[in-house]
Amino acid sequence: MSMEILSPIITSLQLAFVTTLILLFAGVPLAFGLSRMRGFKRALLESLIAIPLVLPPTVLGFYLLLLLGANGPFAPLELVFSFPGLVIGSVLFSLPFMIRPVQTAFEAIPNSLFEAGASMGAGSLQRFLLLALPLARNGIWSGMILSFAHTIGEFGVVLMIGGNIPDKTRVVSIAIFDAVERLDYTEAHILSASLVVFSFIAMVLVSWASRDRKSP
Amino acid sequence: MKFAVLLLLGSLLACTSADDNSVLIATASSFRPALEVLAPALNDKCNTNIQISSGSTGALITQIRQGAPFDLLISADQNLSKSLANSPTNNYRLDAAFARSPMAYWQPKASAKKLTIAIANPKTAPFGRAAMQVIGQTKPDLITAANAGQAFVFVHTKAANAGYVPLPLLIAAKIPNTEFELIAEDTYSPIFLHNVRLKRNLTLDCLSDQLNALQTITMLAGFGYLPP
Known part of the structure; x- marks a missing residue:
């Protein structure tokens, strides 16, 4: 397989790995916090996190470009058109895909279990690590797989803040766009077919992770 | 948490090493298409490894202004390139044009359907502006592509049944000359190709010299390019 095809696949996998990893460590505690929250504050925070579900990716990309670009407040960090910049965009854009299933899984845990844990002397950290996390593992798996798959398929945000730089920001979706512009339909077919197969596998895994393990 | 460890390992393993000798154009x-054919010879002569990113000149210049790490810009829009090079906050160098690109009207076959014409975005692509100059006051159904390459794809995939496209793209794709006609050059502003050196080093000096070399100009003539 040529580097023209392999390089964007590697970049996409790298981006999805790093994004999912960050979302795992930041998103799971956030989802747990949200599941314990009530009232207006929760509605506000949930809406804020869910915005990328309905917002065109180019909008997020545009504002990130203004923030991270040469004239923005974070210009000295040189994040735009770089891999770390892509990670920031991907984490923000994939955040609801991690939070939603994990939060739902936490909410399904009966409160009585936490009360029992507390009565046996478990602190809040222990209740989170030893009760909540194991019981929400299916939701966490779903969140991780969805975040990973969503990052692999990202286009708009990447195009806005990453451009099309070989070996750095040219991910699979951009490489497909690029290959079509070059009339290289073979490369476009190979990359597109690999995404179709990957997406199907991801959905099967989500379905598997979300299954009720207690049912026969 | 095994998966988290796998993720971390995967991230580290996936890191690709940067090639210090590479030039991002x-x-x-x-x-x-012409640059892809030229690249091996340029690599040999300048001892480098060319990597290519393409788009409309306007979009590329916007990316450069936002900090995109390109080394060399090959531009088809002299005005935009001049404004980029004349910006006081940088050290860019605009070189003389090395080729002129003709435009053609491509209609693969006469169609009974309503004619839709693909053009590049006139706001960001010189071929789009040139197409609008040719179209003038007539009001055909236009499909605006992001750049000249995409306008070509629109006609190639029959999303549009005609288009104003660069002649070199038609030649590179081996389109029969019965399907297109050259547009008279006095009906639109000429489209010159030139490079802007975005950094200063010997490799870029070498590439700039090579693009203006007789051998390159001869090779570009095979793609339909004309001397500037």
Whole structure:
């Protein structure tokens, strides 16, 4: 397989790995916090996190470009058109895909279990690590797989803040766009077919992770 | 948490090493096929490894202004390149034009359907502006592509049944000359190709010299390019 095809696949996998990893460590505690929250504050925070579900990716990309670009407040960090910049965009854009299933899984845990844990002397950290996390593992798996798959398929945000730089920001979706512009339909077919197969596998895994393990 | 460890390992393993000798060229999409053919010879002569990113000149210049790490821009829009090079906050160098690109009207076959014409975005691509100059006051159904390369794809995939496209793209794709006609050059502003050195080093000096070399100009003539 040529580097023209392999390089964007590697970049996409790298981006999805790093994004999912960050979302795992930041998103799971956030989802747990949200599941314990009530009232207006929760509605506000949930809406804020869910915005990328309905917002065109180019909008997020545009504002990130203004923030991270040469004239923005974070210009000295040189994040735009770089891999770390892509990670920031991907984490923000994939955040609801991690939070939603994990939060739902936490909410399904009966409160009585936490009360029992507390009565046996478990602190809040222990209740989170030893009760909540194991019981929400299916939701966490779903969140991780969805975040990973969503990052692999990202286009708009990447195009806005990453451009099309070989070996750095040219991910699979951009490489497909690029290959079509070059009339290289073979490369476009190979990359597109690999995404179709990957997406199907991801959905099967989500379905598997979300299954009720207690049912026969 | 095993998966988390696997993720971390995967992230580290996926890291690709950067090639210090590489030069990242941002090129107008109309020049990409020719640059891909030229690249091996340029690599040999300048001892480098060319990597290519393409788009409309306007979009590429916007990316450069936002900090995109390109080394060399091959532009098809002299005015935009001048404004980029004349910006006091940088050290860019605009070189003389090395080729002129003709435009053609491509209609693969006469169609009974309503004519839809693909053009590049006139706001960001010189071929789009040139197409609008030719179209003038007539009001055909236009499909605006992001750049000249995409306008070509629209006609190639029959999303549009005609288009104003760069001649070199038609030649590179081996389109029979019965399907297109050259547009008279006095009906639109000429489209010159030139490079802007975005950094200063010997490799870029070498590439700039090579693009203006007689051998390159001869090779570009095979793609339909004309001397500037």
